[in-house]
Every structure is written in structure tokens, then in C-alpha cells.
Amino acid sequence: MLSRADFQLRDDVVFLNHGSFGATPTVMLDEQRTWIDRLEAQPVLFHRELPQLMAEARHALATFLSCDADDLVFVTNSTFGTNVAAHALALSLSPGDRILTCDHEYGACIRAWNNALRGRDVTLDVVSFPVPLPSHQSVIDRVFQAVTNRTRCIFLSHITAPTALELPIAEICEEARRRNIITIIDGSHAPGQLDLNLRELNADIYTANLHKWLCLPKGCAFLFVRRELQENFPPLVTSWGTDGTGLHVSDFIDEHEYLGTRDVSAFLTTPMALLWMQSHDLSAIRRRCSSLLRQTIDRITRIPGFKSTHSDPASLRLMMGAVTLPESWSATKLKTWLYDEHRIEIVVQEWGERGILRLSVHAYTTSDDLDALVSALEIAAEHNVAVAD
């Protein structure tokens, strides 16, 4: 199994915020450098071989995700993927059309949609999900109650960023397809935390980070687009595309994959990184982390005023969870105090009208780390250190 020794995290920090930027094992960074060195040995030869190398990386990823390699392109991050999708889809929208999203989405992606829709007279509707999140059926009902006959797309996260909640994406995609509504899923936090099967999930568009829960080097993500939608799906950045010297897999791959001279080393680590994570028993890591997460959430929610964002925390199966803070607490005060006094790095932020603490557990997280968090929160409660002024 993986441990802290496989990562490069500082020993003097209790690092409980894997969710924001991930963390990468040294062996994957070394693999990245190996690709850079291969390029540097003969840069032109490397670029002649690159279309084949990228195809191999796509194939390894497609096997992992259960989809076709030619329906995937590598992108820098899922916000980039969302930008590409929003701009491409915006081209086919008409004035009066609507897009549906929810109030647990990542702010940068909502900005991307607003930017892509500017000047198009298309409305972004936002459905509200309460916290703790009600049953999956209730979430599905809320989504489709908010759908109108002008709703063309549904944009939702697979696992929400601020609240660490898994949404019932498969069911929503199925019903959306029945209604001819395009689904765009932001899976930023999904690969590594969930067993993804894109074929079964059946989203039209799915974008997600590999540099987060799968721990790949920074700047490694993917964008999946269902074959039927690929025809009118231009890239945001145009380079040689179909006029280039690639393998000419399809216009979609050609236009999106080769974006001029850039650092592709993170993408090329994919085959090794996936194999390595699996050889270190990713499922066992996940089980251990979920179990630690459940215990910790249970301990935190015994402190008066803390509530899980999940309505049944005993059934949590993710590696990331969230609790709302006692009503009178300031998120900023708590965050500052946790880092300054206890060197605990964790997300504590205002979300809507409440404070939320989001906790990440990964292979390097120890029971001691989690004990430190719980006891710090107990002290905070006992001494009112985080009560808003």
C-alpha cells in the first residue's frame, strides 16, 4: 500500500486538503522527467512519435474508464474541459434556450458557462439542493422539476466540490437522454474516488482531473465527448489540427490533441501512473480512506453544531467529506486558527450562508492526522476560538 513516504509532503503539516490540488507520488514525477528527458534527447523525433505516444496514453486511460480511446482527449484540467464543452455547445444553442445546473457547482466552471453564453440570450438555471443532501430520488426529482421545454443541457458535478457529495449522475443522464437533453458532467473529483465506467454512466460529455485523486502530475485531465457530438465540437485553441502530421484518427482527436509545442509529459505518465496505482491496490486504498473518513466525520459531528453534508454519513464511500460548522462560527477564523496553531491544512470556507469544512483522506493520511483534526476542533469548540465577531 502507498504511504506518506511515497509522497513529498512536508512532515510539519497535517495535510487534509488533497481535494484542491492533489499530491503526486515521487515515482510519477520521476516518470514525468523521464518523458521530458526522452523529448530532450531528440526533440524532433519525439514530436514525430508523439501522436502514437498520445494514442497509447488515451488507450490506457480508456481501458481504465471503460470507454473508447477515440472519444477522449487530454486537457489541462476539468475547468479547461468545461470551457471547451461550454463554447462548443453554445454554438448550437438558440435564443431562449436554457441550461440547468445546481448550486453546488465549482465557481470557475459557472464563470466559464456565463462567459460562453454571453450575448446569446441563453439562461443558466440553478436548481438548489439542500444540505444535508436528501435522497438520490429527491435530487433527481428536483432536477427534472427544474427542467423546462427549453432546457438543452444539464451541467452537474459527479462529486460536488464545496460539499463533497456524490450526485446520482447515471440516473440523471438516463432521464436526460430520454428527453433529448445533453448532459455535461464535471467529474473533477471522481477518478480515483469512484470506479468510473463511462459506458454505463452514459453522459454525453464528461471531463475530469487525473491529477487530483489519481495523483498524476499537475495539468493532466481528460474530456470525453460522445461520438455523435464530436462533429461540431471545435477546440478553444486552434493549432495544426487536421492539417498536422498526426495519425489522423478523427477531426475531433486531431483538432483537440495537438496544440503546438507544450509540455505533454503529464499526459504521457498516464499508462504508468494508472498501472502503478492499480498495482498498489487502489480499491484497498479507497476502502481504507472511506473508513477513516466515516469514523472522522462521526467524531466531528459529535461536537455540538457540526453536521455532515451527507444525510447518511455511515454510508459514505468517498475519500472526501464535508461538515457544516456550528452556526455562530466564522469559516475564515477557524481556517486561520487551524493552520496557525495546529498546522492543519484543510478547506474551511463560506458556502452560501454557512461555513463548511471539507476533509480529504488519501493514501498518505494517517490516523494521527485525523486525530489532530478532531482534537483541534474539540478545543475550538470548548474555547470558542472560531466564533464570529
Added chain:
Amino acid sequence: MLSRADFQLRDDVVFLNHGSFGATPTVMLDEQRTWIDRLEAQPVLFHRELPQLMAEARHALATFLSCDADDLVFVTNSTFGTNVAAHALALSLSPGDRILTCDHEYGACIRAWNNALRGRDVTLDVVSFPVPLPSHQSVIDRVFQAVTNRTRCIFLSHITAPTALELPIAEICEEARRRNIITIIDGSHAPGQLDLNLRELNADIYTANLHKWLCLPKGCAFLFVRRELQENFPPLVTSWGTDGTGLHVSDFIDEHEYLGTRDVSAFLTTPMALLWMQSHDLSAIRRRCSSLLRQTIDRITRIPGFKSTHSDPASLRLMMGAVTLPESWSATKLKTWLYDEHRIEIVVQEWGERGILRLSVHAYTTSDDLDALVSALEIAAEHNVAVAD
């Protein structure tokens, strides 16, 4: 002075194509890894510090380029920069407007313009420059003879990619400003080959690669935008932007600089890399390379049928030059033969109706490398190995 030992190039290849992808000294790759390791030690702290680190990188670059640090953003490559500029400028164009470019431009950038202008009824005019390139005054005259009263922008390379020619950009920018025409300069090949002074050059928009002739790690380039144009200059990829937690320098910097989790390590090598190149006497490297280039072009053009693209090759001051092939020769045949028989990696391609060989000389290039090229071309001429079928 730098030598081949500072780079990682294979010893069994005569590498004369620096121009396509550059080559990076090991010390810069190690610096890049140092930044990655700093991130990995505490990813969240690193991202809190990142706006300041990026500002420091922009300041170092601005000093090198003689411009204001707040008029610069880092981008992946100059094709990316051209895409951003083309999309931003397209927003302010009206039906019937025209953009002027020339027939020596990089194909991917012309594709970017065509894509940005799609559906806008804006014409891309292409002025032709003959080869060998006539006097600078003649180039300037051709440009402004092609300008119409609807020409809104001029897009030109500072050093042309296929033909390795320096265009009289300062003079063109000056005259364009007088006529209220926006200048967008693709300086892909300029930093490192020319002493750039963006203040004196006075282009409205200038984008260029640092990973090419300055040898930085791949994926490091910049986009300069004159202050007055920054207000309506949206990024292609929208992320947190002005809603983020950066230094809030300006909307322009905020919106373009932080594009979510990505690998910024190449950008952050900039201060060290510029200092290092200067401490290794970049001017002396350039003088030595230009001198070797002039001698080599002189030797090649003594082979019957080879002609310099430059009308006065004795005055060449770049590190990259080009010659047109004898009329009956096939560029593909020559390229294949040079690599297969002599392990010479060099650009030989069709350009318009002729074959062109483009030669790069950098710090690691030896006289032996250039001798190998000249003698191979002499053999090719003597034995007609590259004559088209």
C-alpha cells in the same frame, strides 16, 4: 559559454533543427523540478504563494523585454497567444473589416485566425513577399499598399517560420499606429535571437515563445497586450479570474494568469533561466551562431541551385537561416535521405512551389555538425539523390 554538454541531445544525431521545438539545458529542467518539488511539499501553501511567484516571473521577463510586467501574461506557446488575441480582437470587428497578414506566416496561426473570424464576414488578406526577401523598405511598401480603409489589424511574424527572415516590425508598427491599425506580432522565434525591446518596438500585441531560442522548458511563452487594449480582452479559458484569490493586479492579469490547477513550473523557471542565459553571455552565443550560420549559408549557396532566402546573406544576424533547394529537388526526398543516411535532423519542406531547407545554429552546434550538413548536401548534389521522380 554553453556547449553540447549542457544539453541532453543524443550524440548520434546532427541536430540542426532547434527552430521547431527548441532544446533545454539540463540545469533548467532541474530548476523546473525544483518548482514541482516545492509545490509537492505543500500544494495548498504553494498555490497561496503562486500569484506572488507569477508576479516575480513576469517582472523578470518584463525587465528582459523592456516592458511593464503588468502588460504581460504567460501562455503555453505563441500559437496559444495568437488564438487568445485573435478571439479577443474578433469581438470588436464589424462585417466588412479586413485583417492583413503575409504569405510567410506559420500555418497553425493562420488557422487560428480563420477560426476566430468564422461567421464574422471579416476577410484575411495575404500580402506576398518574394524570396529572396527584398529591402525592408520594399516589404513595408508592400504591406501598406495592401492596406485598405477597412484594414483593422496587421498580423505578422517578427522572424518568419518557414523562411527564417526578420521582418521590419518596428517600422510597420509605427506606420500602422499612425493609421489606427492594430498590430499583432508573432515573435515565436525572436526572444533569444534578437535583442527585444517591446517599448521601442511599439507593437500593440506581441506573443512569443521562451521555450524556443531562450531554451526554457516546454510550454513557456508570453502574450504582451498594450494597456489600452486590455479592457476588452477576455481569455479563451475562463477560470476564477477576478473572483479568485490572486493579487488583483488588474482584470487582464487576473483573468489570463490563473487558469486552474495546471503545471506552472516552466513559467516559474523564467527568472533563473534568463539570468543563467545572460550569465553565459547570450550575446556572445548569438554572435558565434550568426557567424557560423553566415559561413554555412555561404558554403551551401555555392552548391549549384541553392539560394539564400535572405537577399544579403553576408548581413545575416540571426541564428536561423534558410535556403531554397535546386528546382528539380524534392524536399521530402532530401529530408529523408539526410536523416536516414547522415542522421542530420533539419527542416526541409515544401513552401509554396519550392523546397526550403531551414538551418538552426545554437550554443550546442559545432563546426563539425555544419560541415556534416554541407558535405551531405554536396554529395546529394553530386549524386542527384534528391531529384524529384
